[in-house]
């Protein structure tokens with residue numbers, strides 16, 4: 313899952329970015345309202361965490377512009393203001409959730425998790441698809457046999473994206489865009505290597521190759 317974090321606070325921004333990356337979300341940080349608006353339109357983010365008070369233009373204005381252009385990326389608003397009027401205008405502008413500062417990072421993580429589930433049309437809680445269940449806290453997967461396996465950071469990110477998109481044809485470039493952040497070295501051939509590693513761990517039947525097109529997660533019905 314690829315996230316955009318828009319936060320101009322020089323302490324909180326990098327701190328949240330580190331925590332989100334650690335939680336397996338490839339996270340880009342923007343500290344400016346103008347850049348953030350463009351990034352949110354151009355890059356294929358799965359979710360955006362948006363501060364309201366920003367240099368350039370406010371988070372609320374950015375959100376209104378995104379929604380007016382049919383950019384439906386889920387947005388969680390982050391702000392120091394927690395008055396009910398701000399919440400109402402945030403939701404009216406098209407926010408999916410709202411978190412008032414100060415907050416614990418754990419709370420942001422569970423909210424991100426819930427919003428991502430909802431936007432994928434899955435029920436909240438444990439991510440369980442095709443007999444696999446993903447422990448997102450420990451970044452481990454439980455096989456249908458009950459065996460629990462550890463995953464590396466990239467294996468975890470890739471498997472979570474696959475499990476959130478079962479039955480969908482996903483190209484290598486789509487997987488690359490949703491697993492790596494902006495400034496990382498994006499070589500889509502590496503995806504093949506990680507797909508093969510996941511097959512070795514999960515068994516050969518769960519990830520199907522469509523030659524020249526990409527991959528589909530899930531058993532064929």
Ligand code: CA
Nearest residue numbers: 320363365366
């Ligand atoms: Ca701010």
